[in-house]
Amino acid sequence: MSILPDVLAHDLDIVFCGTAPGTASARQNAYYAGPGNAFWPTLFSVGLVPVALQPREFACVTRWKIGLTDLAKQAYGSDAKLSRAHFDVERFQSVIDAYRPRIVAFTSKRAALEFAGHAVEYGSLHKGGSTHFFVLPSPSGAARRYWSIEPWRELTRLRSSVCSGWTPLGCGE
Numbered sequence: 001m002s003i004l005p006d007v008l009a010h011d012l013d014i015v016f017c018g019t020a021p022g023t024a025s026a027r028q029n030a031y032y033a034g035p036g037n038a039f040w041p042t043l044f045s046v047g048l049v050p051v052a053l054q055p056r057e058f059a060c061v062t063r064w065k066i067g068l069t070d071l072a073k074q075a076y077g078s079d080a081k082l083s084r085a086h087f088d089v090e091r092f093q094s095v096i097d098a099y100r101p102r103i104v105a106f107t108s109k110r111a112a113l114e115f116a117g118h119a120v121e122y123g124s125l126h127k128g129g130s131t132h133f134f135v136l137p138s139p140s141g142a143a144r145r146y147w148s149i150e151p152w153r154e155l156t157r158l159r160s161s162v163c164s165g166w167t168p169l170g171c172g173e
Contacts, residue, residue, distance in 0.1 A: 124158070
């Protein structure tokens with residue numbers, strides 16, 4: 001059984017993919033719920049959603065053509081506690097093949113590395129079929145020393161370029 005359910009639909013612009021839910025997210029049964037996690041404020045500040053959302057509202061993101069999943073669906077905790085065996089790249093690839101989002105945005109280098117099988121940098125990873133793969137710095141408070149909002153702004157620009165008719169929402173920057 002999954003720690004958190006996938007939030008997916010067809011015709012999504014972006015699916016955010018984390019490594020696994022953190023301990024706070026697992027306890028609260030909500031994506032990116034840890035204290036100091038910048039995910040929800042950043043979605044709003046870069047204009048990916050028009051309203052400031054709270055973690056408990058995670059299921060509503062499909063309204064803005066956004067989805068959520070993790071590479072490790074059966075485990076939770078910090079990246080340091082996860083082994084390669086926790087990651088189900090095959091399941092993730094089948095989800096992407098079934099839903100065909102325009103963009104998959106990994107919310108950490110670790111998630112992107114486990115998917116790609118090699119070291120990655122922030123920004124565009126590659127394009128697989130009609131899906132662009134993108135790597136973001138982790139929004140986790142535990143990863144604050146690696147934080148930069150610029151790749152998130154770059155993701156917003158990518159969305160504008162590959163999703164016809166879409167423009168940044170909310171306060172945007």
